[in-house]
Amino acid sequence: MATLEIHDLHVSVDTDSGPNEILRGVDLTVKQGETHAIMGPNGSGKSTLAYSLAGHPKYTVTGGTVTLDGEDVLEMSVDERARAGVFLAMQYPVEVPGVSVSNFLRTAATATRGEAPKLRTWVKEVKEAMQRLSMDPAFAERNVNEGFSGGEKKRHEILQLELLKPKIAILDETDSGLDVDALRVVSEGVNRVRESGDVGTLLITHYTRILRYIKPDHVHVFAKGRIAESGGPELADKLEAEGYEQYVKGGTTS
Amino acid sequence: MAEAQTNPAGNTAIAVAAESTVATRMSAPPSFDVADFPVPHGREEEWRFTPLARLRGLHDGSAEASGGLKAEISAPEGVTVEAVGRDDARLGRAGKPVDRVAAQAFSSFEKATVVTVPKEAVLQEPIRVGLHGEGGVSYGHTVFELGAFAEAVVVIDHTGDAVRAANVEFVLGDNAKLTVVSVQDWADTAVHCSQHNALVGRDASFKSVVVTFGGDVVRLHPRVSYAGPGGEAELYGLYFTDDGQHQEHRLLVDHDAPHCRSNVAYKGALQGQDAHAVWIGDVLIRKAAEGTDTYELNRNLVLTDGARVDSVPNLEIETGEIQGAGHASATGRFEDEQLFYLMSRGVPADEARRLVVRGFFAELVQQIGLPDLQERLLAKIDEELEASVA
Numbered sequence: 014m015a016t017l018e019i020h021d022l023h024v025s026v027d028t029d030s031g032p033n034e035i036l037r038g039v040d041l042t043v044k045q046g047e048t049h050a051i052m053g054p055n056g057s058g059k060s061t062l063a064y065s066l067a068g069h070p071k072y073t074v075t076g077g078t079v080t081l082d083g084e085d086v087l088e089m090s091v092d093e094r095a096r097a098g099v100f101l102a103m104q105y106p107v108e109v110p111g112v113s114v115s116n117f118l119r120t121a122a123t124a125t126r127g128e129a130p131k132l133r134t135w136v137k138e139v140k141e142a143m144q145r146l147s148m149d150p151a152f153a154e155r156n157v158n159e160g161f162s163g164g165e166k167k168r169h170e171i172l173q174l175e176l177l178k179p180k181i182a183i184l185d186e187t188d189s190g191l192d193v194d195a196l197r198v199v200s201e202g203v204n205r206v207r208e209s210g211d212v213g214t215l216l217i218t219h220y221t222r223i224l225r226y227i228k229p230d231h232v233h234v235f236a237k238g239r240i241a242e243s244g245g246p247e248l249a250d251k252l253e254a255e256g257y258e259q260y261v262k263g264g265t266t267s
Numbered sequence: 268m269a270e271a272q273t274n275p276a277g278n279t280a281i282a283v284a285a286e287s288t289v290a291t292r293m294s295a296p297p298s299f300d301v302a303d304f305p306v307p308h309g310r311e312e313e314w315r316f317t318p319l320a321r322l323r324g325l326h327d328g329s330a331e332a333s334g335g336l337k338a339e340i341s342a343p344e345g346v347t348v349e350a351v352g353r354d355d356a357r358l359g360r361a362g363k364p365v366d367r368v369a370a371q372a373f374s375s376f377e378k379a380t381v382v383t384v385p386k387e388a389v390l391q392e393p394i395r396v397g398l399h400g401e402g403g404v405s406y407g408h409t410v411f412e413l414g415a416f417a418e419a420v421v422v423i424d425h426t427g428d429a430v431r432a433a434n435v436e437f438v439l440g441d442n443a444k445l446t447v448v449s450v451q452d453w454a455d456t457a458v459h460c461s462q463h464n465a466l467v468g469r470d471a472s473f474k475s476v477v478v479t480f481g482g483d484v485v486r487l488h489p490r491v492s493y494a495g496p497g498g499e500a501e502l503y504g505l506y507f508t509d510d511g512q513h514q515e516h517r518l519l520v521d522h523d524a525p526h527c528r529s530n531v532a533y534k535g536a537l538q539g540q541d542a543h544a545v546w547i548g549d550v551l552i553r554k555a556a557e558g559t560d561t562y563e564l565n566r567n568l569v570l571t572d573g574a575r576v577d578s579v580p581n582l583e584i585e586t587g588e589i590q591g592a593g594h595a596s597a598t599g600r601f602e603d604e605q606l607f608y609l610m611s612r613g614v615p616a617d618e619a620r621r622l623v624v625r626g627f628f629a630e631l632v633q634q635i636g637l638p639d640l641q642e643r644l645l646a647k648i649d650e651e652l653e654a655s656v657a
Contacts, residue, residue, distance in 0.1 A: 067611050070603065095613035107608035110599070111626025117612075120622060124613035156626070157608075173612065 015045040015082055015098060015180035017066075017213060023076035024058075024065045032073065035061045037238035039077070043213040045180060050216045050224060050249065053235030054257040059217045060104065062235070063185040066215075067101040068094050081181065096125055098180030102170040102187050109157035114169065115139070117157045118176060125177050142175045146202050164195035171202035182206065183215045188223035200226030221253040236260035297363035301328070301374040304367035313366055316545040316577050318513055321484045323404070323430045323458050325368045332375055335403020336429055342394045345385060346419075350378040357381050357410055361436040362464030362490055369462040369488070372406045372432035379408035382421075386414025386440060393420040400429025400457055407433035411447075415440035415468070420637075421447045425481075428454040433461045439471040441495065446474040448640060452647075453481035455512070462488040467527070469495030476635055477533075478644060479506040479514045480651055486515040493524040493556075500529045503635050504546075505628055505644065507651045508574065510539030517547040520563075522556035531563035534631045536624050537574035548580040548596075552589060560590035567598040568627050570620065621652045 024036035035058045043049050053059050065072045066079060068091040079086040081097055089097060109117065118139060123129045130138070143150060146168045158166055167187055174182055184203065188196055204227060206212050216227060224232075224246070232248040233240045234257070241260045242248065294311040295304045306327045307314040314326075324330035340348055351358070358379055364370040382394060394411070411421055417440065425431075439445050445465075453459060459482050467473045479485050491500040500520060508514045520529040535544045548563045567576040580594040601623055609619035625648060632644050 067607075069607055090616075091607060091610035092613050092615050095611055101611055103608070103611075107602075107604045109605050109608065109623060109626075111624075111628075111630060112622055113626070116622070116626070117609075120614055120618070121609075121612035124615070124618075177612065 015213060017043040017086075017099075017181045018080045019066075019077070020079075021077040022062075022065070022074065022079060024061055024072050024074050026061070026072055032075075034075070035072075035238055036065065039239055041233065041240060043181060043215055045213045046210045047231065048207060048214040048216060048227065048229045049231045049233060050218060050229035051233050051235050052218055052221070052249065052252055054261050055219065057235045058238040059219075059235050060185055063101055063183045063215070063217055066094075066099060066183055067091065092124065095179075096127075100174060100177055100179035100182045102167075102174055102182065102184045104186040104189060106158045106166045106170055108159045110159055112157050113154055114157055115153040118153075118173065121173065122176055125179075139176065142172055145175075145205070146172055147198050148172065163190040164192070167191060167195065167199050168202075171199050174206055175202060178206070178209075179212060181213045181215065183217065185217045186219060187216075188218055188220060196223065197226060203227050221249050224249050234260055293365060297365045298370055299359060299363055299373045301367060301370040304370050307367060313517070316543075317486060317515060318484060321458065321513065322368070322460070325371060325430065325432050325458065325460055328371065330404045330430055332377070332406055333403035334405060335401040336405040336407075336431065337397075337399040337401060338407075339397040340380070340382070340395070342382060343390050343392045345388050346390070346394060347383045349381045349383075351381050352378065355379065355381065357412065358408065358436070361410075361438050361466035362462075362492065364434060364462060365488060365490075366462075368432050368460040368486075369434055372434050372460075372462075373408060375406040375432075376408045377406075379410065381410045381412065384411075384413045384417045384419045387416045388414070389418040390420065393422045396421065396423040398423065398425050398429075398431070400425075400427035400431065400453065402428050404430040407431070408435075409433070410436040410438065411445070412438040413440055413443035413445050416442045418444040419446075421445065423447070423449045425449070425451050425453055425457075425459060428456050430458045431461070435461060435463045437463070437465040437473065439466065439468045439473055441469040441471060443468055443471045445472070446476070446637065448476045448637075449478070449487075451477075451479040451481055451485050451487075453485070455481065455483060457482045458484045460486045463490060465489075465491045465500065467491060467493045467498035467500055470497035472499045474501045475503065476637070476640065477502075477504040477516065478647070479504070479516070480647065482512065482514065484513045484515075486513075486517070488517045488519070490519045490521070491529065492521040493527045496524050496526045498524065498527040500527075502529070502531045502533075503631060504533035504535075505631060505648075506533070506535040506544060507648065508535060508537040508542040508544045509651075511541045513543045513545075515545035517545075517549075518563075519549040519551065520561060522550070522552040522559045522561065525556055526558035527556065528559070529561045529563075532631055532634065533564070534566045534568075534628060535576070536568045536570060536627060537576060538570035540573035542574040543577075544575075545577045546579070546596075548594065550582045550592065550594070552582075552584045552586060552592060554585045557586055557588040558590055559592065561592050563594045565596045566627070568601060568624065569598060570601045570624065621649070624648065624652055
């Protein structure tokens, strides 16, 4: 069973006035089949955690360890992490002009699976996955994220999640900017992947709204670059009622 | 990507003042005689982007012809190929040399080649011209003439090492259809300056595909004018500019007849230190050219630091009675965020780069609409990418 273990993770970014520490000792273990919601106010470091796990070059790990089934994730390049089974659904997916969605998906599937998927089954697989996310088939011929609406971008991220079948899925504010219908479609996609029992999910969100659709096993409150409190789903209810105020006293880290 | 769009309704691109027109900002009027052009010093409008010192004397009269260029022409039956002298009346009809190097070529070639496709002949096979440089200086002049209703494809391949200046003319009779593919696949030491003049007959169609991968300095002038109404010109270009290469494409579409169309689309990728691409796209719509429909586009993809692009679209309109006129120029970088996005899906860095560049060119290659050529171009792009990644 796949396990992502984050231990005492410290991460900083370079700014004009020198390095700025954003993550200050994060401890978290995510096992396959589990869903962890990470909630926190703006600037608490949630997205930094997501991008650091994926290996974005902007972030420098200054301490701590991250392992996936005992393998050192921090030693891996970005593409190696993805092939090892770490997937990041981005809050702001990037436009890639000239590369069609169908070409992109097939290239990504070939890379993560280690061999090119058989064409006939692949076409069917993509078509069905797109149908489940209520995506127009013409979408496959558009360039990656180019001219996509906010909802289309998020559907496209979840489409990749369904097709690439990672061990650990990090969803960075997948709910932001979605209307209720799109949120439902996207959440259903995430739930289908979760129901397979093969994926450990790290659901990063600012709002409790998405937790009505995706039920977490564990809820963590993120503040000032570390986990301030952990609990079960009931912690989300408390946040819904009381907000983040008690966690941000003394200023935020951003 | 920054985007510049101009329409005839907008006023930014309309320049009717005499001192800023396409014709007058050249430092000398077009001429066949090299003596009519002063030796350029590099600050002239038409030379300001070009590294004169690397032209190996083509611009100042010091490059003496020494041969060393193997030329092969194969043409299907019915096509005539003749070697003629400078005084042959069929030379120079499609346009005069517009700069000193082109005039030098006209003044210095030994024999010109005239390739004639008789009227109504529809060629099933392309006319192929192979120019392989073996290290010398050469000057050339070639005329391709299609009679009325004739149809032909001409493929010109440039390979090897050469210092080469040439004029190439395409004279299309009424209703003729000509596709020209000029591939500059030179060795990295070659210097090549060439002016392509097309004269498009009434209701004729001219399609030019310019593909520049090689050379130390390549400077081409694809130019089109119309001999009658109803003509159509499509000018496509692809270039891949590597370390230290200078690749310059200077286009002019001179709409001097009514109801003609033109479409220009050039795309280039650049990588490496001091890779320099220049694209000048001039479109002139003269007073007589009512009903003109024209669009020009240039896109550049900068893959690494150290590369430079100069992209200058120009549209001059002397009549308001047109169908449409517009241009777009955009230069974008292959961004680290794109690289991160693709890599975060398991795609290795070199493959991510290939994917983006291939996609960038594939759009244009598909638009060209010649299936045989498509395969060849995409294979060539892959080859360039392989070489650059290695």
